[in-house]
Amino acid sequence: MDYAGLDYSNIRFPVDRPLTEAERAVKYRQKDTGNASPMDFLSVIKFNSHYMDLVDRWYPIKGFNTWFGACVAAGGVFFAVLIIAAFFWAPATNERSALWFMIIVLLPISLVLVWGGWWLIRTECGRYTHYPMRLNRKTRQVHFFRQNGTVLTVPWDSLFLTLGESKSPLSGTTYDLRAHVLEEDGKTVRESFSLGYPSPLGNAESIDKFWAFLQPYMEAEDGVERTWRHLKENTGYLVPVDGRKEGWRWSIARSFILGAHWPYLQLVFSPFLGLNAVGRMLAMSTSKIPQWPEEVEQANPMDADDPYVLTWRDNGPLGWWELYWPLICTVVGVGTFVGVIAWVVSGLWR
Structure with a gap:
């Protein structure tokens, strides 16, 4: 689908190059809040007063390549x-x-x-379940878990943040919040990663909404409380991959979540979404859980009495429309696919 930036693909983010004028024109400045309504796009793993962990851009679509x-x-x-x-x-x-x-x-x-x-x-199996990012509000450092298991640590204020754009034959044009690490000249891109990715269906305005969610946490005086309240009142779920692999229930729920408001479309596209759920389960079960290095953990302590701690353990239960209807769609979709394949193969052998 949209695997831009994957190290072992042929569509890596270009580096060792100067910033373009197009990137400068759509830059997000750390001190600028913007006017969009905040949205986290189900990207938060863990939250507290010191730091916030986010999933990578390939996590939402994991399972497709499998x-x-x-x-x-x-x-x-x-x-x-x-x-x-x-x-x-x-x-x-x-x-x-x-x-x-x-x-x-x-x-x-x-x-x-x-x-x-x-x-x-x-590209998905036998690697890592996800590639987390950690934004530390106190130290103003960003930690990025690379696909080879190493970690990049860079000051938040030194990042060049811009609207990233990628093109894929299947998903068309997609957008993400692109973070460039620059050389000392302030012009040459040394390394790039995606700090936020709404979904393959997101647009440029989606990135404005994600920035409106992210920026206050790192910049606003009341950013911790505002972000905590947003997660409690508007999100409902944190991604359940903190120190664990996601379970089969979440693999199904995550695969169907793009059509959460249109249950009939979930059924129509159940062969595609159901196969993605099965592929996601396989990819997750065969992959390793990422572990932050000890020096990163020591630089990111948590207060024992922090009132703003949120993890997947605070999630409410998955209900009918979040889990059981997608589960039915998965069974119907995979069954339909297998039936069609069996019919085609039997016809070829006659």
Whole structure:
């Protein structure tokens, strides 16, 4: 879907380059609040008076590469078996030249599909469940968990924050709150990461809303209380990945949450969303839980009597529309997909 910035993809954020005029034109300044209504887009893992943990831009869409890659790899295996079976078990005819063409040309293509599908699966499985970011209000430092397991620590005030834009064949143009780490010249981009990502369906205004949520916490005198109140009154849920892997219930709920206001659309798109839920479960179960280094933990203490602590343990229960209806849609969607595939395969074998 939209995997811009992934280290092991071919669409990494470009670095070792000068800032562009377009980036300067849509810069978010640390002291500027903006006029948008705040929204957190279900991105907060943990919250307290000292720091706030956020999920990465690939967390909301995790699962897509897993199920899509599995389909691509399975298709490659199926056609490879079909080609080999046709070559060795088909009766000798004058069409042996066509069978040789299948072995020489089409079989390698099938094997490439298998490799490509496995590569897609490996972008999510066997890695980390998520790549957290920690914004410390007290020390004014930002910690970013890289995809290779190392951590970048950079001053909040030194970040060049701008409206990031990416293009994907499946999701079209998407936007994120892009953070650039600059060289000493203040012009050259040394490293980039996405500080906020609403969803593949978000627009530029969504980033304004996320900034209106994030900026007060780091800048406003009453930012802790305002952000805490927003999370308590408007969000309802924090992402349940603090020191744990998300469970199957959350994998289903998160996969269907984009259509939370349109249950009938969740059913219509249940084959896609249901497969994404299954792929997400597999990706999460095979991935490692990220652990902040000891020096980061020591630099980010929590007060024992902090009245503003929030974690996933403060979440309310998932109800009918959050879990059980999406669960039904998952069963219907996956069942429909499997039925269609079985029908197609049976037709090919006749």
